[in-house]
Amino acid sequence: MTASTSTFRRRPVAKDKAGRKGLLGRKVGMTQIFDADGSVVPVTVIEAGPCPVVCVRSSDRDGYSAVQIGFLDKPRRLASKSVRGQVAKLDSRRGKRRAEGGVVAVAKADCEPQRFVRELRGIYEGVEVGQVLTVDLFEGVSFVDVTGTSKGRGTAGVMKRHGFKGQRASHGVKKVHRHQGGTGMNTSPGRVFKGKRMAGRFGNEQSTMRNVKLVRVDKENNLLLVRGAVPGPIGAYVTVMQTNKLRKVGGPAAPTGKKKAGGK
Numbered sequence: 001m002t003a004s005t006s007t008f009r010r011r012p013v014a015k016d017k018a019g020r021k022g023l024l025g026r027k028v029g030m031t032q033i034f035d036a037d038g039s040v041v042p043v044t045v046i047e048a049g050p051c052p053v054v055c056v057r058s059s060d061r062d063g064y065s066a067v068q069i070g071f072l073d074k075p076r077r078l079a080s081k082s083v084r085g086q087v088a089k090l091d092s093r094r095g096k097r098r099a100e101g102g103v104v105a106v107a108k109a110d111c112e113p114q115r116f117v118r119e120l121r122g123i124y125e126g127v128e129v130g131q132v133l134t135v136d137l138f139e140g141v142s143f144v145d146v147t148g149t150s151k152g153r154g155t156a157g158v159m160k161r162h163g164f165k166g167q168r169a170s171h172g173v174k175k176v177h178r179h180q181g182g183t184g185m186n187t188s189p190g191r192v193f194k195g196k197r198m199a200g201r202f203g204n205e206q207s208t209m210r211n212v213k214l215v216r217v218d219k220e221n222n223l224l225l226v227r228g229a230v231p232g233p234i235g236a237y238v239t240v241m242q243t244n245k246l247r248k249v250g251g252p253a254a255p256t257g258k259k260k261a262g263g264k
Contacts (some may be wrong), residue, residue, distance in 0.1 A: 016065040019122025021137050022241035023048040025073035025224070026116075027148070033215065033225065043215050043225040046146070048240055050222065051133045052111045054087055057119070065123045069133060070114025071237070079113035087111050116237045135217050135224060138240075143211050143247070144224075147239040148232035152204030161202045188189050207231035211245045 025048035032042050055068035076084060084090065087109045122207040138144070158164040158180045167173045167181065180199065183192055209230060216225040230238060231233065 016059060016121070016123050019065075019067065019120055019124045020242045020244060021135060021141060022069075022120045023053050023133060023135065023224075023259060024069060024116050024118055025049065025235050025238055025240060026072070026235055027230055027232055028223070030229065032226050040216060041227060042229075043227055044230040046223060046224045046226065046230065048224045048238060049132075049134045049137075052087075052109050052114070053129055053131045053133065053165050054109050054111075054114065054117060055106070056124075056127060056129055061247055066119045066121045067124045068117060068119045070111075070117045072115040073112040074115045076113065078168055087230060118239055120241070135219055135222050138214060138217055138224065138242070141214055142206050143243045144214050144226060145208055145210050145241050145243045145245070146212055146226060146230050147206065147208040147241070148230060148236055150203045150205055150207045150231040151233055153202035155200065156202035157199045158197065161199060162196055162197045164197075180233065211243050211247060230263075 025046045028045040028047050030042065030044050035041055049071070050072050051069040053067060054070050057064060057066040057068070059065050070087075072181070074083075081090065085092075089095075089105070089108050092181050095105070109130045111130070153160070157178055159166050159178050164180065166178050167176055169177060183196060183198070185191060186191075186260040209228070212230075214224065215227050217223075218225070224240060226240075232238060
């Protein structure tokens, strides 16, 4: 083996891109509103923000760029000391030793502990620790991505979980009408492939609704109205971000010449 083939090449580090606008919130419920032409629009009401900036990550110190934001204050009696130390400066022996050693302390948001904290990857220019983000951030945004945790349905069968047809209603089927059926393979490969759809836990998974239309922004009440449904029960925490999915607009189809009967 030559020296050129024996050396390992380091994978190039991906450059951080500009971050997307995002806020944290919780699902209030669903309702309907009317357009200017009188059409009914089903919407989900999301209470988004205010979200204080808890931490700002940089590629120089942390190896990547991101901003960490929180939502909904948590009582201090319910927060541990480590959680309180993330948002406020606490006196400790370790902190004094680091200060004596010349280590610069990380800036703190100086706010209450947050119930829901998430990190948004990307470079955010002009965002500082302690800054409060509101729904004004989505001014001029037409479509968003909403991420939440879907409702947990418990253990479910294949018909409910995956939409299987099930067995026949008669002609040899006895007491297994909603069963999956055979899952075995032939002698080769002689096993069941990984990922085979079977019965099991249904729901309680992270789900993202992509490219959802942002119908209205209520600045006074910190509310966002998005078209359609959003994963999770009422009161569930969600993350709302400006979508990065490009919507393709189809143009007129190119004319196609049809051959006449008997033509070559």
